[in-house]
Structures are given as C-alpha cells and as structure tokens.
Amino acid sequence: MTADHLSMTDSGCTPEQMLRSMPDGVVVLDGDNRIVWANQRLSDWTHHASLVGMGFYSALQGPEILGPDMCPFNTARASGKASSSTLHSKESFYRVHAAPMGEGAAKRLIVTLRDVTQEVVQQQKLAAIHKAGVELANLSPEELFRMTIDERIELLKLNILHYARQLLNFDIIEIRLLDAKTGRLEPLLAVGMSAEASQRELFAEPKGNGVTGFVAATRKSYLCEDTTSDPLYIEGAHGGRSSLTVPLLLHEEVIGTFNVESPEPRAFGDNDQQFLEIFARDVAVALNTLELLVVERAGAAAMSVEAIHSAVALPVDDILNDAVNIMERYIGHEPDVAERLQRILRNARDIKQVIQKVGQKMAPSQALPQGTMGPDRPRMRGRQVLVVDADDTVRTAAHQLLERYGCVVETAHDGAEAVCMVRNISKAHPYDVIISDVRLPDMTGYDVMMKLGELIDPVPLVLMSGFGWDPGHSIVKARQAGLKAVLYKPFRLDQLLDTVERFLT
Numbered sequence: 001m002t003a004d005h006l007s008m009t010d011s012g013c014t015p016e017q018m019l020r021s022m023p024d025g026v027v028v029l030d031g032d033n034r035i036v037w038a039n040q041r042l043s044d045w046t047h048h049a050s051l052v053g054m055g056f057y058s059a060l061q062g063p064e065i066l067g068p069d070m071c072p073f074n075t076a077r078a079s080g081k082a083s084s085s086t087l088h089s090k091e092s093f094y095r096v097h098a099a100p101m102g103e104g105a106a107k108r109l110i111v112t113l114r115d116v117t118q119e120v121v122q123q124q125k126l127a128a129i130h131k132a133g134v135e136l137a138n139l140s141p142e143e144l145f146r147m148t149i150d151e152r153i154e155l156l157k158l159n160i161l162h163y164a165r166q167l168l169n170f171d172i173i174e175i176r177l178l179d180a181k182t183g184r185l186e187p188l189l190a191v192g193m194s195a196e197a198s199q200r201e202l203f204a205e206p207k208g209n210g211v212t213g214f215v216a217a218t219r220k221s222y223l224c225e226d227t228t229s230d231p232l233y234i235e236g237a238h239g240g241r242s243s244l245t246v247p248l249l250l251h252e253e254v255i256g257t258f259n260v261e262s263p264e265p266r267a268f269g270d271n272d273q274q275f276l277e278i279f280a281r282d283v284a285v286a287l288n289t290l291e292l293l294v295v296e297r298a299g300a301a302a303m304s305v306e307a308i309h310s311a312v313a314l315p316v317d318d319i320l321n322d323a324v325n326i327m328e329r330y331i332g333h334e335p336d337v338a339e340r341l342q343r344i345l346r347n348a349r350d351i352k353q354v355i356q357k358v359g360q361k362m363a364p365s366q367a368l369p370q371g372t373m374g375p376d377r378p379r380m381r382g383r384q385v386l387v388v389d390a391d392d393t394v395r396t397a398a399h400q401l402l403e404r405y406g407c408v409v410e411t412a413h414d415g416a417e418a419v420c421m422v423r424n425i426s427k428a429h430p431y432d433v434i435i436s437d438v439r440l441p442d443m444t445g446y447d448v449m450m451k452l453g454e455l456i457d458p459v460p461l462v463l464m465s466g467f468g469w470d471p472g473h474s475i476v477k478a479r480q481a482g483l484k485a486v487l488y489k490p491f492r493l494d495q496l497l498d499t500v501e502r503f504l505t
Helices: 016-020 040-046 072-079 116-136 139-146 149-166 210-218 271-327 335-362 392-403 414-425 447-451 470-481 495-502
Strands: 025-029 035-038 064-068 081-091 090-102 107-114 170-180 186-191 222-225 242-250 252-261 386-387 408-412 434-435 462-466 485-489
Touching: 025 040, 025 222, 025 470, 035 470, 072 081, 072 090, 072 107, 072 485, 090 116, 116 271, 149 170, 149 186, 149 271, 170 210, 186 210, 186 252, 210 222, 210 242, 210 252, 242 271, 252 271, 271 408, 271 414, 386 392, 386 414, 392 408, 392 495, 414 434, 414 447, 434 447, 434 495, 447 462, 447 470, 462 470, 462 495, 485 495
Parallel strands: 386 408, 386 434, 434 462, 462 485
Antiparallel strands: 025 035, 025 107, 064 081, 081 090, 090 107, 170 186, 170 252, 222 242, 242 252
16 A cells, blocks of 8 residues: 555544644634534634534634634525635634535534734734824824924824834934935934933944944845844944844835834844834825925915015116116205115015015925935135016016026116116125126116226126027127127026126136
8 A cells, every 4th residue: 555545544643633723723614603623723712622512602712703614604504615704813813714514414514714813913003003103294284284393203202202102112313314315324213222322423334334324225125133243233222232224215225214222132033123114115106295285385475475575576666767867966964864765776676585585484395305406516605696677577587587597687677777876786786697698778788888888897788689680799809898698589597697607707
C-alpha cells in the first residue's frame, strides 16, 4: 500500500482524534442548534469541560452576529450549502463556517470556528487610523475663518500627538519637515525627545545624519531594534533603546519624517511599522492640506489687495498730477498754501505705500504658490519708478506688475506732467527709473529726455516703442544723447523686469 492510499486507521489516528486536535473549534449541531459533539479546542475557548447538550450560542455566551450572513445555520439547512459569518464574543472574534452533514442527517450541521481576533482587531485599528488621518486637518468653515495659520498648525500638531498616543500607543515622537531647497529637516513636533536632539541640525543624507536623515534620503522606513548596536542611530530620547522611523510621503515624494522611540529594546514590530506608515501618509496629506489653505488664503488676500489697488492707483496718481500742476502754476506767496500742497503729495504717496504694506502682510510672497511670482528681485524693492503713457491700461499694468516686486510706482499722462512730477519729487527719494512711451500727446521720447536733462543728470530713462515705429527718429537721437534702454512693444513681463533691473544695476 502506498502513502497516497494510507487510511486514517492505518496512520494511527481516527477521524475523531484528528478533529479533536485541530487548531480550529469543531462542533456537530442538531436541528435545534444544540451541540452533539465538540472538539477540545472549543471547550478550551468556552471554558466548559463538556459542551454536549448545550445550545451553540449559549456556549459562546450570546455572541453578536456581525455578518455577512445573519442566520448562517438556517441558511445552510435551507440551501443545503455551506454558509459563513463572523461572531463577536466578549474580546474574541470567530469566523464561522456551517455545512450540512448530508441527506437524512436530521438537519445536523458540522460547524468550524476560527479565531480571527487579531485579524479583525488589526482591521479595526487600520480603519480607526484612517479615520483619524481624515480628521487631522478637517476643520469647519467657521473654524477656518476664526483660526490663524499658526493656530491651525498648532491644532494639527495636537491632533497628531493625540492619535499617535491613543491609537498607536507611541509616547516619544518627533516629526520633521524637509526643506526641498536646502535639504534640511526642520523640526515640527517633538515630544519626549531631549532638547539637544529636538534642535539638532539634520539633513536628508544617508550618512552622518542618523536614522532620520537616512529615511529622508532613501524613502525607506527603518526599524532600529537595539540602539546600542545600531550604526545609524543618534540619541534622540534619553535612554532610548529602540526606534521606528518612516518617511512622510506625499504623491511618493518625501516631505518629512515621522520618528518614534521607546526605552525598551525591540519595542516595535512589523505591525507597528505598517500602522505608522499608514498614519504618516495621512499626516503628510494633512500637512499638504494645511499648506494649500495657507496658499489659498494668501492668494485670496493678494487678489483682494490687487483689486483695491487697481481701483485707487490711477485716481491717486491723478491727485499727484493735479497737485504738482497746481504747485507749478501757483504764483502766490502764502507759505500755508504751499505747505498744504506738499502735504497732499505726501498723503497721496502714503496711501499707496500703506496699501502695498497691507498687501505684503496679508499675502506674503513666500505663502503664494510657485508660479504666482517669478524669482525674487531684491534690487527692485523700494525703488521709485515713474511711468509716462497716455494709455490708462499701460499705467494700470505698470502698477500691477512692478509693485508686485516692491517698486513704488507713479504715473503721468504726458511729457509735461512727467517734467512736473520730476521737478517736485523729493530730492531724498528721486525716481530711480523713468519709463516713457516714445510718442506722447505733447512730445516725443527724445523731447522728454531733453526736458528731463535740464533737471537731472543723467536721465534714468527707458523708452517704449512699437517695432519699426520711431517718429522723427526719436530713439536714434535719444541714443545719441545717452539713452541706455529701449523696450519694444509688446514685451513680456520678464523683459520689463530684466530691463528695469539692469538699469538699476
């Protein structure tokens, strides 16, 4: 007889003996769901020496049926096919599988129970972690309106700490965010870490920056079972004997690290790593959501300030133009009148600067999304620019484009106004650049240059002209007189900025 044909009897085990030694609980139920026979495993789980004659559900102390089949025994008898469900009894969960014993078996069922407590608890924990992750940065519109950016960040940190302790049982925590430009890992949250460790300068480098730097550089989680023998570990918590560090990933890009430590060696296992990796992804999403809220708020503020500025920029310029014209024509000898006119000029200029400062405070450039502004141009910040053009749209655009980079812009409609503006500008803060159209209602660009040359030397003039259009060879004559720069319409923003910046340099 071959091994394939070896019978249970020949192997020295009867069917009953094999059922009794199975790791799963096995019972035979009669038509009333009373236990006819049970193996030892089920007796051990229910703490009954003998289960024969007991109702099945009574033996398990009235378990809750979780489904999917809410009546698995009735289903198996009625359909003649096996049925499955999940039961919850006190602290344990069981997967139940019921099958009819065949025709003429008095509707008896053979039922197996498998302990799936660890599996179910893990699923519940994963669900709880995911729910916590969703709630990390979930704020109502009213809360968003009331809270400052710093308050939102603080709330997010408190939520992270709460869930890390409640769900994951982590007490020593450190979160760092990666600065993409410098590679530096900036501290965001540190609890239980030594003061030296929490302020330690770390970079996303695989060597010389501890486990945190290694994880940020490689995008791989790192489980340190014993810190005393781990070559990468740098002391974080005093007396820390094991650590677990995972990357904060957003769209598979590292934006930071999440580190936990324990005073016990080998305190973390595979499940802890899995849970922390899932939670870390939700933390990354929450941090990104918070950043988007900051950007959205800054963008909205920038639009509001720009709308206000667009509405008042040209009217304020008109006030300036009128004031300097009156000053030019005033032939009286009343010092009070002259002082009042000067005050009008100062107040009009102050209004524009206040709007600019409010805009910078409400929507700082570092909070605006990439692409809203180009590279920073520090040479342009605070520089006085006069734009001379009869077209309202050109003068408005000059305010919007140049003031975005910190310039103080004033405008004039024609050459005569430009001369008046230059004559009455403060000697302490003269115009750094004057940008003029080559054809103004009252004079050419060359004429403007000559008139301004009587007041200032050299004349910081940039002329604007359409391609191929130069009435009276104005640009040629202006170049011969020392003109340094020409902008040909239509020009791009970067061309305007580069020209102004080169001129300032």
